[in-house]
Amino acid sequence: MTATTTRQSKKDRWDRHASRVTEPRESWGPSAQLAATDTDPTPPALLVEGVTKRFAVGRKKKPVTAISNVSLRLERGGIVGILGANGSGKSTLIRLMCGLLTLDEGRVEVFGHDIVRDELAVKRLINRVSVDAAFFKKLSPMENLLFAARLYGLDAGTARGDAVAILGRLGIAERRVNRPVEQMSRGMQQKVAIARALLTSPSLLLLDEPTTGLDPRSKLDVQAFIEEIRDDHDASIVLTTHDLDEAERLCGRITILADGKVVAEDSPDGLKRLVAERHGQEPTLHNVFMTYTGRSLDDDVEEDGSKDDE
Amino acid sequence: MTLVAHELKASYAFIERNFNLTRRYWGWEVAFLVYSVAGALSISLIGADQGSPTLLLTLMVGAIFWNYLSVVFSWIAETIAVERWEGTLEYTMMAPVRRWAQLLGSVSYAMVYGLIHTAVILVALILFFPQLEVANANPATVIAFMVLGSFSFVGIGMIAAILPLLYVERGAQMTFVLQSVLLLVSGVYYSIDVLPGWMQVLSHLSPATYVLEGVRAGLIEGIGVDALLGDVWPLLVMGAVLIPFGLWAFGKAERYAKRTGKLKRVG
Ligand SMILES: Nc1ncnc2c1ncn2[C@@H]1O[C@H](COP(=O)(O)OP(=O)(O)OP(=O)(O)O)[C@@H](O)[C@H]1O
Numbered sequence: 001m002t003a004t005t006t007r008q009s010k011k012d013r014w015d016r017h018a019s020r021v022t023e024p025r026e027s028w029g030p031s032a033q034l035a036a037t038d039t040d041p042t043p044p045a046l047l048v049e050g051v052t053k054r055f056a057v058g059r060k061k062k063p064v065t066a067i068s069n070v071s072l073r074l075e076r077g078g079i080v081g082i083l084g085a086n087g088s089g090k091s092t093l094i095r096l097m098c099g100l101l102t103l104d105e106g107r108v109e110v111f112g113h114d115i116v117r118d119e120l121a122v123k124r125l126i127n128r129v130s131v132d133a134a135f136f137k138k139l140s141p142m143e144n145l146l147f148a149a150r151l152y153g154l155d156a157g158t159a160r161g162d163a164v165a166i167l168g169r170l171g172i173a174e175r176r177v178n179r180p181v182e183q184m185s186r187g188m189q190q191k192v193a194i195a196r197a198l199l200t201s202p203s204l205l206l207l208d209e210p211t212t213g214l215d216p217r218s219k220l221d222v223q224a225f226i227e228e229i230r231d232d233h234d235a236s237i238v239l240t241t242h243d244l245d246e247a248e249r250l251c252g253r254i255t256i257l258a259d260g261k262v263v264a265e266d267s268p269d270g271l272k273r274l275v276a277e278r279h280g281q282e283p284t285l286h287n288v289f290m291t292y293t294g295r296s297l298d299d300d301v302e303e304d305g306s307k308d309d310e
Numbered sequence: 311m312t313l314v315a316h317e318l319k320a321s322y323a324f325i326e327r328n329f330n331l332t333r334r335y336w337g338w339e340v341a342f343l344v345y346s347v348a349g350a351l352s353i354s355l356i357g358a359d360q361g362s363p364t365l366l367l368t369l370m371v372g373a374i375f376w377n378y379l380s381v382v383f384s385w386i387a388e389t390i391a392v393e394r395w396e397g398t399l400e401y402t403m404m405a406p407v408r409r410w411a412q413l414l415g416s417v418s419y420a421m422v423y424g425l426i427h428t429a430v431i432l433v434a435l436i437l438f439f440p441q442l443e444v445a446n447a448n449p450a451t452v453i454a455f456m457v458l459g460s461f462s463f464v465g466i467g468m469i470a471a472i473l474p475l476l477y478v479e480r481g482a483q484m485t486f487v488l489q490s491v492l493l494l495v496s497g498v499y500y501s502i503d504v505l506p507g508w509m510q511v512l513s514h515l516s517p518a519t520y521v522l523e524g525v526r527a528g529l530i531e532g533i534g535v536d537a538l539l540g541d542v543w544p545l546l547v548m549g550a551v552l553i554p555f556g557l558w559a560f561g562k563a564e565r566y567a568k569r570t571g572k573l574k575r576v577g
């Protein structure tokens with residue numbers, strides 16, 4: 001009974017919060033009114049179409065194609081996993097989704113808002129957690145989180161309370177929130193980074209290896225929390241991970257990247273069935289990964305080495 | 311909430327954050343302040359040593375106002391460098407904040423910080439040189455030039471701020487060099503007439519040159535602003551050109567960084 005009540009009140013608080021952020025949104029600028037004019041009545045949380053990104057690496061050399069003609073669709077309330085070897089383009093794809101990189105080709109839409117034409121509206125709807133939990137390290141988690149909250153136009157008083165609640169949920173005690181971030185372990189910093197993203201109640205949450213570097217228990221905690229966010233707070237989530245159990249547990253769909261291209265896309269079960277039927281292998285995500293990324297982890301190491309030699 | 315109120319809230323985020331950074335790095339702040347006071351004193355003492363009140367005042371004005379301008383400049387110029395250093399740049403650039411709001415926050419903090427910092431030095435100098443004679447000073451001129459100079463330095467600061475967006479490693483170093491060149495050519499401690507001709511060309515491009523000329527004329531000779539229009543209009547023009555140009559260049563640099571993948575640090 002009590003559990004339900006707290007859960008309910010938490011959800012209320014979140015909803016109060018989320019009502020500002022979820023679709024359809026109040027418009028902030030002239031461009032916001034142009035948004036969501038597409039014919040699609042309920043556009044998906046995320047639509048990526050034919051996206052390509054190249055990086056110039058030195059003057060004479062040919063540019064590296066980090067992402068090549070990738071398309072992807074995430075329905076509202078879903079979790080899509082992006083798997084792939086190191087350097088396959090996962091983080092680049094996430095950066096393209098949140099406008100940290102410009103698109104060379106293709107388009108990205110977030111809840112029907114075009115990411116180029118309607119940049120500010122999209123920015124309000126998304127947040128991202130990356131492997132690199134970057135903070136002002138001398139500042140406390142609270143100061144870092146309040147900075148983020150203000151950037152997203154949240155009320156400081158409310159944000160303060162929410163920050164304590166979210167950090168508490170992630171196992172960070174209240175007495176730690178006012179001490180410098182640099183005094184925390186990497187895993188704890190990672191949790192603060194997750195809290196920073198959740199604080200703004202994003203409708204679309206981009207998680208780039210959120211659990212890398214966490215101990216097994218913290219990993220499970222964070223995974224449970226991700227499920228909770230999806231179920232209770234109606235967030236749609238993109239997740240990249242190297243933890244296949246995590247992908248299997250959380251993701252409704254999985255897209256596998258190899259050298260910047262989509263090589264497979266299905267539900268976890270669908271992918272497993274595929275390797276079983278087509279390749280006669282045991283139906284595990286491990287086999288799916290090995291089959292579709294077409295290489296063992298040793299190959300990656302070698303390739304990275306040869307790249308450095310160039 | 312109106313659009314402007316929303317953006318001002320974001321501006322305040324940068325002010326509060328910079329204040330928190332100042333607070334957390336208080337040891338450095340104290341050290342830097344001691345260094346600045348000592349620097350200003352030791353330079354002013356050259357004037358005392360020469361037994362020339364005019365030289366003393368000239369050097370003091372140089373020390374104090376260069377301190378103000380360079381503090382304002384560095385706080386703005388480091389807007390991006392600090393975030394690049396900490397790795398938070400991507401998070402800040404992702405936030406739904408317009409660049410002018412971000413820069414407005416940085417600039418406001420820089421000015422307030424610069425004023426306080428400079429006031430401390432001023433007090434230290436007044437205590438150290440009680441014999442100082444500023445009876446015929448014209449405070450209106452001094453304030454006018456300080457305000458005008460701030461605007462152009464904000465513009466230059468914004469242009470310097472984008473360097474770390476364009477050059478991941480070298481940007482902050484280039485900012486540092488730019489600041490040193492300004493110190494050299496702006497006649498901070500001497501008349502620009504002693505510089506070689508080609509350097510004097512640069513002197514005329516530096517707003518600090520006009521600020522220092524104006525402040526000295528007002529403080530030492532008590533001249534009014536109306537008689538110093540030759541120093542006023544270059545500052546007006548530079549402020550009016552450099553600030554919009556800085557904003558525009560900032561947008562360009564951001565797009566360049568996003569096209570070439572220069573925002574990221576790791577991951
Ligand atoms: N900013 C950048 N500048 C130049 N090249 C880049 C940049 N970012 C990524 N790349 C290149 O793009 C390719 C994809 O990199 P990305 O970081 O997206 O891989 P990833 O799948 O996230 O790898 P990991 O699993 O190691 O995190 C790599 O070849 C990388 O070198």
Ligand SMILES: [Mg+2]
Binds near residue numbers: 091092208
């Ligand atoms: Mg990555």
